[in-house]
Amino acid sequence: MKATKALLCASTFFGATVAAQAVDLEVTHWWTSGGEAAAVAEFAKAFEEKTDHTWVDGAIAGSGGTARPIMISRITGGDPMGATQFNHGRQAEELVEAGLMRDLTELAEKEGWRDFIRPSSLLDSCTLDGKIYCVPVNIHSQQWLWLSNKAFEDAGVPVPTNWDEFVAAAPALEKAGKVPLAIGQQPWQTTLVFQVLLTALAGPEAYNKIFGDKDTELAASEEIAKVFAAADQARQMAANSNVQEWNEATNLVITGRAGGQIMGDWAQGEFQVAGQVAGEDYTCLPGLGVHEVIQTGGDAFYFPLIDNPEVAEAQEALASVMLSPDTQVAFNLKKGSLPVRGDVDLEAANDCMRKGLDILAKGNIIQAPDQLMSADSLVQINDLFTEFFNNPELTAEEAQKRFVELVGSAT
Template sequence: MKALRVVFAASTALCAATAAQATDLEVTHWWTSGGEAAAVAEFAKAFDATGNKWVDGAIAGSGGTARPIMISRITGGDPMAATQFNHGRQAEELVEAGLMRDLTDIAEEGKWKEIVFPSSLLDSCTLDGRIYCVPVNIHSPQWLWLNNSAFEDNGLAVPTNWDEFVAAAPKLQEAGIVPLAMGQQPWQTTLAFQTLLTALAGPETYTKVFGDKDAELAAGPELTKVFQAAATARDLAKDSNVQAWNDATNLVITGKAGGQIMGDWAQGEFQVAEQVAGKDYTCLPGLGVNEVIQTGGDAFYFPKVDDEAITKAQGELAKVMISPETQVAFNLKKGSLPVRGDVDLSAANDCMRKGLDILAKGNIIPGTDQLMSADSNQQVNDLFVEFFNNPEMSAEDAQAQFASIISSAD
């Protein structure tokens, strides 16, 4: 009995010590859909297991809604402990202003340069040789998601590429099915255009336009066919009538729409709905035309704070996020690909395997956030919001405006 009391006392003391060292970390992000919430819960669970506490700071909407709020808090002296941004230059000015924590020591200890693949992900976190963020996934927008039954029940073969999808659209419309689901959030229209550009004009054209700022190419015949395809997509999506991207995904899941151009995060919604990849739905990377993975995705930054306990817990969260176990658990739920090349993804489904295959082949392109400034990207977004919402704007006019934006992009 005495021994039991000693063990109990020791355990109580250990719990008390752990509780005393526990630190609450507010983490802001814009992951609020069903699939996203399931994925972010894996981060929270892994971090809470360290004895600290994840305090969820989800901001409803999208990155376009959340980022200004996040930036305002950081610059206004009310920083969160950690915050999501996309890979690229979105946090560049905050880093330059000295408001973000330098993670170089943690990255070197964890040998991030050896494990992060492709290396461009870590390059996006690096400024003047110092590392300021932890990349957590690879998200590519280059996908077309299809409800198999919507086609098969109407005597159609499930499309294998964009042209077949467009050809099947009239029969879907006759059956009262929206061919292409598309929400009204501004970024969705830009995503659709970028995906069409990469698929129909090719990844080299995409890189020259957004990376090299080739305005002549942007105004040329290669892009003309892309803008014509965008006009077709606009017509196919005219009866979509939803706002959020996940509402558009739900139209596909429920058979009210035939397909959706959307990033691989849509897969999380199919999984929550207990849909089986390759059976209930089909995923076509690169619209079934040019199979590439855009190395966009998400990273977490850690604002500087004058609190030793929070600073210590920030470091623990950074390590947890990139650990092999968390990378597997999070990305399987998110529908994204891991940033590590050394993790076991034997549980990956049909769509994730397609993505991993493309990644292994090296068929990758950078995201536009990695190629252009936030201001230039916003101008592109504004153009495609107008184009997709104004049937009176011709493909020719939109292309001329696009070429002008590219000519002055930075």
């Protein structure tokens, strides 16, 4: 296995008297779309230019839901990689508690991570019992509606400025042969749509109370019933969106075959690879044009505990490189996300990234679901919305009742 090769490459013959050797460090992640591959290549390039080590790419096709079980199985099964991607939050909590992840506190204190990582909740999500176990590398927000300017031009209607205008334009889009709303069939995509609708239409406070405080009374309210009615509209608008992957849905927007997509800001990477320009070829509406808010989720890298000083040195080197100012800029411009450093120059940011930076500067932020609710609870909610979007006979009212039960039992 690659991890075993890394260990062999890192072995020493004379103990501490021999200088650190170059390591082939396997890094696992689920970044496989065009925009994602371009972004992760920036990490690999920086790691190999700034150190003597080699990045061994361990991309796992599919979403995080597909990749995470594989990653966890390898770590718990004694075949750890050098570094692995997770999302900010509680996804790796059990691995940390089991003593399988490296403590990065000493490195973080030496480099002053708390002085430049913004918002501080990102590093808090890497912290357990006062110790830091991961490196946040970006801020990803899912609170966006991406619109094809061409699709609306073909349909003879103005590009919408909010969710209500988007819904009102759906009949014209359908008449012009367009799919109003592109949604892939992966379970997390339908849950993302609901979470964005909830935050945009009911407001950030309602989102925090439901996912953070597990407020069943609010979840059962008429206010949230309106969100479920909007989710019903969304599934009708997406009825002919016959794609699986999120980036396939993004491509429908890029090519003008769909009017819009509710998706995280990582979609920007796909628009950039396609040569499209924000504000000209496509339009972005943070918070669906209703409640402009940035979700401070995103990606972080953890480093499995490997009893080898050479591998440990390479792991620390990668952690440091990922947070260096130039790497943060290069990676996030390709990824479509925002940097975790509050002290970097983003003069090259496009129209949509600037919108995100402005919202972040105003402090209009919420935490990601993974930071508020356990992975098991979110899987159950994923399952509900997968069923809702695929079963027209499941009414909004019944789905809301089941949602209330899941919120009540969530951890």
